[in-house]
Amino acid sequence: MKKKLLSFLAIICSLCVMCGCATEQKDYTEESAAQAADSISVGFSQVGAESDWRSANTDSMKSSLTKENGFDLIFMDGQQKQTKQITAIRSFIQQGVDYIVLAPVCETGWDSVLDEAYEANIPVIIVDRMIQINNDNRYSCFVGSDFYLEGRKACEWLNQYATAYDIAKEDIHIVDIQGTIGSTAQIGRTKGLVESAKKYGWDIREKTSGDFTQAKGREVMAQMLRQYNNINVVYCENDNEALGAIEAIEAAGKHAGSNLKNGDILVLSFDGINETAINYALEGTIACIVECNPLHGPRVRTIIDSLERGENPDKIEYVDETLYSSVNVIKSVTVDGAKYDVTLLTQDVIDSREY
Ligand code: AHR
Numbered sequence: 001m002k003k004k005l006l007s008f009l010a011i012i013c014s015l016c017v018m019c020g021c022a023t024e025q026k027d028y029t030e031e032s033a034a035q036a037a038d039s040i041s042v043g044f045s046q047v048g049a050e051s052d053w054r055s056a057n058t059d060s061m062k063s064s065l066t067k068e069n070g071f072d073l074i075f076m077d078g079q080q081k082q083t084k085q086i087t088a089i090r091s092f093i094q095q096g097v098d099y100i101v102l103a104p105v106c107e108t109g110w111d112s113v114l115d116e117a118y119e120a121n122i123p124v125i126i127v128d129r130m131i132q133i134n135n136d137n138r139y140s141c142f143v144g145s146d147f148y149l150e151g152r153k154a155c156e157w158l159n160q161y162a163t164a165y166d167i168a169k170e171d172i173h174i175v176d177i178q179g180t181i182g183s184t185a186q187i188g189r190t191k192g193l194v195e196s197a198k199k200y201g202w203d204i205r206e207k208t209s210g211d212f213t214q215a216k217g218r219e220v221m222a223q224m225l226r227q228y229n230n231i232n233v234v235y236c237e238n239d240n241e242a243l244g245a246i247e248a249i250e251a252a253g254k255h256a257g258s259n260l261k262n263g264d265i266l267v268l269s270f271d272g273i274n275e276t277a278i279n280y281a282l283e284g285t286i287a288c289i290v291e292c293n294p295l296h297g298p299r300v301r302t303i304i305d306s307l308e309r310g311e312n313p314d315k316i317e318y319v320d321e322t323l324y325s326s327v328n329v330i331k332s333v334t335v336d337g338a339k340y341d342v343t344l345l346t347q348d349v350i351d352s353r354e355y
Contacts, residue, residue: 043092057294064297106182114138129184151192156333169201179237210241217244239277242269
């Protein structure tokens with residue numbers, strides 16, 4: 001890309017000279033050519049704009065891969081459609097970018113297009129969610145969340161909560177508002193719930209997708225509340241769905257909170273970006289939020305810098321994430337023998353967060 005851009009700009013410079021353009025204009029063009037030659041071009045295929053998490057992630061990428069930091073970023077919004085993301089990647093390949101960054105909407109179906117990127121010698125960095133592919137060498141590395149771990153952390157919190165408040169396993173009736181079906185975030189969080197429900201003997205009434213949006217979260221929750229009269233836990237696979245579910249709970253004349261013995265519906269959620277959701281967790285309307293960290297921009301920048309130096313960054317990099325609780329009784333949860341602190345959500349905690 002750098003080479004192509006240089007020759008293109010050199011032609012423009014010569015044309016300017018031939019046409020007798022002003023000297024100032026010529027100097028400016030030469031300077032731009034030099035800058036463009038130095039910058040690293042990155043094509044970023046983003047999932048879409050379905051949630052507050054996604055917007056925070058887009059901001060993080062755009063504010064890290066800037067011109068001032070030496071990047072030329074081409075941003076493409078996939079509008080939650082894999083076909084659009086594949087088209088974007090093909091256009092990045094045609095443009096001869098230096099790097100492709102992909103936040104995949106779903107895990108499968110990337111083989112052909114990533115074969116094409118590989119043949120074109122363009123390194124691919126997978127961000128946020130994972131892909132399943134025949135040849136692992138089709139991408140350089142992955143940075144993002146461990147969604148399966150996130151799901152199990154939420155369920156360990158629920159198990160300890162039930163124990164602390166003497167709620168029998170057969171009295172727990174859960175509905176799962178899943179994320180976009182086939183995305184790593186949905187697969188991991190749903191798997192964490194299904195396995196934990198089996199382990200602890202909880203009843204999962206229904207699993208249905210809310211597409212990670214508030215509107216769909218509200219719609220499916222309203223429908224499930226009409227269908228089942230004993231739901232007392234809603235496991236929302238992101239905060240936007242949780243906001244929609246709470247609207248549906250209130251519209252049905254019920255109360256979102258932690259007092260299950262008094263008829264509350266306990267809301268579990270993921271992300272911790274949306275301000276209303278965080279404030280709901282502060283006041284107890286949402287019982288627990290497992291953080292999903294969206295700040296991948298600086299991480300991708302570090303990876304590209306390291307690839308530029310000819311190094312081999314870690315193939316898989318999971319980010320550390322906090323578990324926020326609205327109640328003080330649960331201090332830590334243990335998953336696969338590893339202990340994770342639980343953070344009681346307070347105003348000070350909110351004020352000290354990076355986002
Ligand atoms: O992949 C991360 C998930 O995608 C976030 O939890 C969700 O809000 C987003 O849309």
